[in-house]
Structure formats: C-alpha cells, structure tokens
Amino acid sequence: MLELQNISRRFGATQAVSGVSLKVPAGQMVGVIGRSGAGKSTLLRMINRLTEPSEGRILHDGVDVTALRGQSLRDWRTRCGMIFQQFNLVQRLDVLTNVLVGRLNHRPGPLGTLASLFKSFPAEERAMALMALDRFDLADQALQRADTLSGGQQQRVAIARALMQEPRIILADEPIASLDPRNARTVMDALRDVNRRDGITVLCNLHHLDTAREYCTRVIAMQGGRMMFDGPPEGLTAARLREIYGVSEAEFNEQSAMAHAPRAAAEASAA
Ligand SMILES: Nc1ncnc2c1ncn2[C@@H]1O[C@H](COP(=O)(O)OP(=O)(O)OP(=O)(O)O)[C@@H](O)[C@H]1O
Structure with missing residues (x-):
C-alpha cells in the first residue's frame, strides 16, 4: 500500500501540489489527469523523491x-521504476544495453563506463533483459542503437529497463504525450501488461480522459495542484468534468493535446 498524507510542494510562489492525500493498494493502475501545470509531474516525482515534498508524508507498506x-533512498528508487515522456534512453547505445542499465542499482561497487559495462553483466541478466524485450516484441531490435527506434518502441524499451529494477511501483510521467495514437496504444498496452501480469502498481500521468477510462480502474483529476476527483473513471461524468475544468470532455482533450502539440508532431515525423 502506498499512502500519501497531505502532500504539498511549493516552488517559490507557485503551489505546484496542495494537500494531496490518497491510498493506493498494491496492484492498482491509476491514471492521473489534468491540464498542463496541474501538478501531475510534481505529484509523481515526489513519490520517488526526485522532488522533495514541502509538507506531508509518503508511506509505503508502513515505511x-x-x-x-542514502542507500535506503536508493533502494526505494529502485523499487519505483520511472518512465518519462522523452524515454531517457542512452541514444548511442544499443537497446539491450539500455535495458541492462535498469539492473545497475542491483550491483554494488564502481560502475565503469556504460559501454564497457555490457560484458560485465552476467548471462542471466542478459537473458532477463532479452526476455523483457521479447515480451514487448522488441527482441529483434536488441542490438540496434536506441536512436534508430520509433518513439513507441523507445518507450517500451524504457518500460523493459524499468522492469529490470524489479519494481513494486511504476511511475509513468506522461508516457504517451509525445506519441502518435498507434504508438501510444502499444505503450499503454505494455503498461497494462506489467500491471496485470506482474502485479506492479502503475501510476500514470495522462492528458486524455478516454485513455484513463480505457486503461485505469481509478482516476485522479488534478487542477491547480489540488486533487479534485478520486474514483472510478465512470464517476468522472461530463457534469463533474465541467465542474472541475469548466469545459466539456472534448474541449479538455483538445486543450491537453494542444499543450503538447509540438512534441507530438516532432515525434510523429521522426517515427
Ligand atoms: N522545478 C520547478 N521549479 C519551478 N516551478 C516548477 C518546477 N516544477 C514544476 N513547477 C511549477 O509547478 C506547477 C505544476 O507543474 P507540473 O509539472 O507538476 O504540472 P503538470 O500537470 O505535470 O504539467 P504538464 O502536463 O505540463 O507536465 C507549474 O506551475 C510549474 O510551472
């Protein structure tokens, strides 16, 4: 169980997140929706302490x-895999080595350079990485450079890398905001697969309510740093959405898409 108790974060005069409390039982797939600037990224980043809360507590299984x-914080970050909008792969390295990078936190001692590391990964870790890639239909690309893959493929490599951490939780910060609809679907399917098959809790920042509705059993709606709704997607009715955001669902989706339009367009042309 992950529990946020009255979590807040200020950046100077900006209240990015304001008094959010929630309990997420292990194995849930939760969609966090909201417009650009609503506080979604800050909320997720506080969970693995990439951003420090200004106030409040976060508990996981009572801890x-x-x-x-120190080391216990590093261990917690290993248990919380993070997926970013821009994939954060090492572009010049091959796909398999990128996935193996997810294993680095499991080993003590100096790390050496990434390129020279590959040979030092034991055979069982390399097999584990190949299996993670195969699961997302990427085994054939294992030896290609990461920058030769489409955005959707790169994001699935990032999910495979996160799996190598053997996480309890995956925090996905706008994982599909840069992707065209077809690639977005393959990435959401991969997240659903790790949630259902591995029982990993997934918290996923999304712009579109219809994606949250399709993939998540629970939706959290943020606005101005506050949590305005927490419940099953069907509870976020047209009337409730208008109450929170002052617009229809179509307008909400359109505004969200526009906020990320340049990145999505660049991705579509690169794919
Ligand atoms: N490091 C920072 N320094 C200053 N202000 C920040 C910082 N990070 C976030 N903010 C501000 O906090 C607010 C919430 O930002 P956040 O990125 O959490 O929103 P978001 O809902 O994830 O938006 P987006 O969908 O655009 O990623 C915004 O006003 C943002 O400008």
Whole structure:
C-alpha cells in the first residue's frame, strides 16, 4: 500500500501540489489527469523523491519514504521504476544495453563506463533483459542503437529497463504525450501488461480522459495542484468534468493535446 498524507510542494510562489492525500493498494493502475501545470509531474516525482515534498508524508507498506536517506533512498528508487515522456534512453547505445542499465542499482561497487559495462553483466541478466524485450516484441531490435527506434518502441524499451529494477511501483510521467495514437496504444498496452501480469502498481500521468477510462480502474483529476476527483473513471461524468475544468470532455482533450502539440508532431515525423 502506498499512502500519501497531505502532500504539498511549493516552488517559490507557485503551489505546484496542495494537500494531496490518497491510498493506493498494491496492484492498482491509476491514471492521473489534468491540464498542463496541474501538478501531475510534481505529484509523481515526489513519490520517488526526485522532488522533495514541502509538507506531508509518503508511506509505503508502513515505511516512511519521506524520511529515507542514502542507500535506503536508493533502494526505494529502485523499487519505483520511472518512465518519462522523452524515454531517457542512452541514444548511442544499443537497446539491450539500455535495458541492462535498469539492473545497475542491483550491483554494488564502481560502475565503469556504460559501454564497457555490457560484458560485465552476467548471462542471466542478459537473458532477463532479452526476455523483457521479447515480451514487448522488441527482441529483434536488441542490438540496434536506441536512436534508430520509433518513439513507441523507445518507450517500451524504457518500460523493459524499468522492469529490470524489479519494481513494486511504476511511475509513468506522461508516457504517451509525445506519441502518435498507434504508438501510444502499444505503450499503454505494455503498461497494462506489467500491471496485470506482474502485479506492479502503475501510476500514470495522462492528458486524455478516454485513455484513463480505457486503461485505469481509478482516476485522479488534478487542477491547480489540488486533487479534485478520486474514483472510478465512470464517476468522472461530463457534469463533474465541467465542474472541475469548466469545459466539456472534448474541449479538455483538445486543450491537453494542444499543450503538447509540438512534441507530438516532432515525434510523429521522426517515427
Ligand atoms: N522545478 C520547478 N521549479 C519551478 N516551478 C516548477 C518546477 N516544477 C514544476 N513547477 C511549477 O509547478 C506547477 C505544476 O507543474 P507540473 O509539472 O507538476 O504540472 P503538470 O500537470 O505535470 O504539467 P504538464 O502536463 O505540463 O507536465 C507549474 O506551475 C510549474 O510551472
């Protein structure tokens, strides 16, 4: 169980997240929706402590995550895989090595350079990485450079890399905001697969309510740093959505798409 107790974060005069409390039982797939600037990224980043909360506590299975330091904080970050909008792969390295990078936190001692590392991964870790790639139909691309893949493929490599951490939770920060609809679907399918087959809790920032509705059993709607709704997607009716955002669902989706239009367009032309 992941529990956020009255979590807030300020950046100067900006209240990015304001007094959010929620409990997420293990194995849920939760969609966090909201417009650009609503506080979605800050909320997720506080969970693995990439961003420090200004106030409040985060507990995981009773452990106070907000108090962790040093190795125990690194261990917590290993248990919380993070997926970013821009994939964050090492572009010049091959796909398999990128996936193996997810294993680095599991080994003590100095790391050496990434390129020279490959040979030092034990055969079982290399097999584990290949299986993770195969599961997302990427085994044939294992030895290609990461920058030769489409955005959807790169994001699935990032999910495979996160799986190598053997996480309990995956935090996906706008994982499909840069992708065209076809690639977006393959990435959401991959996240659903790790949620259902591996029982990994998934928290996923999304712009479109229809994606949350299709993939998530629980939706959290953020607006101005506050959590305005927390419940099953069918509870977020047209009337409730208008109450929160002052617009229809079509207008909400359109505004969200426009906020990320340049990135999505660049991705579509690169694919
Ligand atoms: N490091 C930072 N320094 C200053 N302000 C920040 C920082 N990170 C976020 N903010 C501000 O906090 C607010 C919430 O930002 P956040 O990125 O969490 O929103 P979001 O809902 O994820 O938006 P988007 O969909 O555009 O990613 C915004 O006003 C943003 O400008």
